[in-house]
Amino acid sequence: MKPRIIVIGSSAGGLQALKIIFSLFKNDFSIPIIVVQHISPHSDNYITTYLDKICKIKVKEANEKEIIEDGTIYFAPPNFHLLLEENFTFSLSTEERVNFARPSIDVLFETAAFAYGNNVVGIILTGANFDGAAGLKTIKKYGGTTIVQDPKTAEVDTMPSSAIRESKVDHILSLEEIAKLLISLNKE
Amino acid sequence: MNNLDIKNQATINIEVILLLEAIFQKYGYDFRDYSKAHIKRRILHRMSTSRFSTISEMQHKVLNDEAFFEQILKDFSINVTEMFRDPSFYLKFREDIIPILKTYPFIKIWHAGCSTGEEVYSMAIILKEEGIYDRCQIYATDFNQVVIQKAKEGIYPINKVKEFTYNYQKAGGINSFSDYYTAKYESAILNTDLKKNIVFADHNLVTDKVFAEVHLLVCRNVLIYFNKQLQDKVIRLFNESIIPGGYLCLGSKESLRFSDSFHHFDTIDDDEKIYKRKLHFKR
Structure with a gap:
C-alpha cells in the first residue's frame, strides 16, 4: 500500500543527510514529505532555498493551514511546532519546547500518527538528542511504518540509537537504502 | 502494546468531539473549532499523564471535578510568549x-x-x-x-x-x-x-x-x-x-x-x- 504521508525528523548533521536522500528522488516522487529539522529560532529560510535548488521535487516551508500537495517536501518553520491535521493541512503552535526543541519531531510524529494511522512512514535520521523516539513509537502503535538511519552511518548516532531503544522499528538502513525503500513505496 | 486498529482510532475521534461538547455545555468554554491536531494531542497527553484508559473515562472526571477541568483549560491554552517576540x-x-x-x-x-x-x-x-x-x-x-x-x-x-x-x-x-x-x-x-x-x-x-x-x-x-x-x-x-x-x-x-x-x-x-x-x- 502506498503511504499517504512521510514524516522525517533530523537534527545535527541533518541537512547533509536529507540532501543525500532527496537528491536521489526523481520528479515522479509523489508522496508528500514533512520534515522537522532542528534549527535556531532565528534562522532564515536557507535550508529550503538550498534544497529546492538541488532537488527535482519542490521544497518549501510549511504555512499555517496550507493544503499539503503531492510531490512536495515541507519543512517546519523555525520557532514553531508543526502539526498535521486530518484534512491534509498544517497547523502551527508556539507551545513550550518539547525535548528542548521547537519545532519538535515528537509533535509532528504524534499528530501524523493521530491523523493518518497506518498510512504514515516515520523516519529518524542523525542527531545529538532524544527527540523523535517517542513520536516514532506512537507512529508504530498507530500502525505506521518506522525507519531509522543505521546509527553506524549517522553523523551523530544519539538520536537514531535512542529511537531504536524506544521501540521496535521496522527498518534500520543507510541513507541510500532509505531513499531506495521510499522510491519503491512510491511505486506501490 | 497492541497496535490501535482503525476502529479504535475512529472511536477516539468521537470521544474527542464528545469531550469538547461536554466542556462547552458544562463550563461555556468553546474549543469545538480549535485546531483538531492541537486539541487531540493535548487531550491524549492529559489522558496518559493522569492515567485514564479512555477519553470517555476522563470526560466523567471533567464534568464532575472543576479543579480537573481547570487543569484541562490550562492544557488547552498556550501561554508561551516573550517580550518583543519577533x-x-x-x-x-x-x-x-x-x-x-x-x-x-x-x-x-x-x-x-x-x-x-x-x-x-x-x-x-x-x-x-x-x-x-x-x-x-x-x-x-x-x-x-x-x-x-x-x-x-x-x-x-x-x-x-x-x-x-x-x-x-x-x-x-x-x-x-x-x-x-x-x-x-x-x-x-x-x-x-x-x-x-x-x-x-x-x-x-x-x-x-x-x-x-x-x-x-x-x-x-x-x-x-x-x-x-x-x-x-x-x-x-x-x-x-x-x-x-x-x-x-x-x-x-x-x-x-x-x-x-x-x-x-x-x-x-x-x-x-x-x-x-x-x-x-x-x-
Whole structure:
C-alpha cells in the first residue's frame, strides 16, 4: 500500500543527510514529505532555498493551514511546532519546547500518527538528542511504518540509537537504502 | 502494546468531539473549532499523564471535578510568549505605524489574547519611547483568568531577561532594557508606570462579542490554534472592532490572505503581517 504521508525528523548533521536522500528522488516522487529539522529560532529560510535548488521535487516551508500537495517536501518553520491535521493541512503552535526543541519531531510524529494511522512512514535520521523516539513509537502503535538511519552511518548516532531503544522499528538502513525503500513505496 | 486498529482510532475521534461538547455545555468554554491536531494531542497527553484508559473515562472526571477541568483549560491554552517576540515586527511597527499613530489625539489599542502580558508591555515600552503612551488606552484581554492575573503583575523570571534584552535591542529599543525593570531575587519586576494606561480584562474571542472600537488591534499567535471557520469568524469580529483606517497586527505565520475578510483590509507589510482596515469598502 502506498503511504499517504512521510514524516522525517533530523537534527545535527541533518541537512547533509536529507540532501543525500532527496537528491536521489526523481520528479515522479509523489508522496508528500514533512520534515522537522532542528534549527535556531532565528534562522532564515536557507535550508529550503538550498534544497529546492538541488532537488527535482519542490521544497518549501510549511504555512499555517496550507493544503499539503503531492510531490512536495515541507519543512517546519523555525520557532514553531508543526502539526498535521486530518484534512491534509498544517497547523502551527508556539507551545513550550518539547525535548528542548521547537519545532519538535515528537509533535509532528504524534499528530501524523493521530491523523493518518497506518498510512504514515516515520523516519529518524542523525542527531545529538532524544527527540523523535517517542513520536516514532506512537507512529508504530498507530500502525505506521518506522525507519531509522543505521546509527553506524549517522553523523551523530544519539538520536537514531535512542529511537531504536524506544521501540521496535521496522527498518534500520543507510541513507541510500532509505531513499531506495521510499522510491519503491512510491511505486506501490 | 497492541497496535490501535482503525476502529479504535475512529472511536477516539468521537470521544474527542464528545469531550469538547461536554466542556462547552458544562463550563461555556468553546474549543469545538480549535485546531483538531492541537486539541487531540493535548487531550491524549492529559489522558496518559493522569492515567485514564479512555477519553470517555476522563470526560466523567471533567464534568464532575472543576479543579480537573481547570487543569484541562490550562492544557488547552498556550501561554508561551516573550517580550518583543519577533523583534522585526516591533521594529517595523515602530518605523511605519508609530508615525501615523502620532498624528492621532487619542489612541485606543486592543491586545487580544495577551496571555501573560509580555507583548503588551513590549508595546507599552515602544509607545513610551515614542512619547505617545500618555495618549493611549490599552485593553489587554485573554480568556484565561490565571494568565490575566500574571499579566497584571508584570513579574517575569529573571532568567528570561537575557532573551528579552536581546529582542529589545533587535526591536530598535532606544534605551537600555534594564531601565524598565527592577531585579529582585529570581524575578524581573516591570516598572509600574508601564501599566498606567493598560486595562486587563477577561474576554473570549470565540464566545464574546466586540470588546471595543480601536485604532490598533494586536492579536499574535492566537489564530493558529483555530480552524479555518473560527479564524474567519474571529477576523470578522476584528473587522468590526477596528475603526476604518485602523491597524491589525497578526503573528508572523498568520495571514489574512486566505480569510473571508481579506478584501476589507490593505496589506501594509506582508512579512510582518500588518494590515490596515480600508477607509471605504466597496464590493
